[in-house]
Amino acid sequence: MAESGSWASIKENGLFSTSALLDRFKITGDRRQDLETKQRKESVVIGHFPSGPAMIRDQIPLNEGALGKVVDGMTKREYYKLLNGKTFFWSRKERLERLLNGKQYRDRVHDVLTIDTEILVRKHLTDIWLSPINSGAFYGSGRRGIQTFKRIEDYPFEELRKTKKEDAVVEVAIDYSVKDIVEMTLRVENWKGGRPTGLIWKRS
Secondary structure (H helix, E strand, C coil), X not given: CEECCCHHHHHHHCEECHHHHHHHCCCCHHHHHHHHHCCCCCCEEEEXXXXXXXXXXXXXXCCHXXXXXXXXXXXXXXXXXXXXXXXXXXXCHHHHHHHHCCCCCCCCEEEEEXXXXXXXHHXXXXXXXXXXXXXXXXXXXXXXXXXXXXXXXXXXXXXXXXXXXXXXCCEEEEECEEXXXXXXXXXXXXXXXXXXXXXXXXXX
16 A cells, blocks of 8 residues: 555655655755654655655554553664564455554545566565564554564564464555566555546556
């Protein structure tokens, strides 16, 4: 999921993590620290590509006050920086629907990309991490920290499937950026209220 109107820039430039965008637009100093190591309660435009604005998404589902109580092996600021260094994909459509139908987002339009996972894994195998929780939300996601993300070969999938079933893998994360995202995108749609409302682009 991306901000409404983002597809043109994503198609042209790729999918960037927060850290990658900050590097691209040479954001440094206190402003970078605020954007990279603290909760963002709203989305922020930090620059403009020729095809449109470069926007860093909000982190509304996190809880700044409570987060420090559930982070293991690192500080709260280090955890924010860990998240901001990755691009994220939902592994299941149901998770996407639940988030976009939540009270924070149900009245907003988003661009939603459907990705060919086989191509994503084949082209970015050494950059992939898997997570058993929604790492960017506080409520209902449990403890998180240094052990949240694991490489595919180290991921305890069979063990987690026994207890979490379809949610054995909740997130697929890629380090830094996916500049070739268009090569593995199947379609892009407008979504609102947890359902698609229109087609933006489809692979022919």
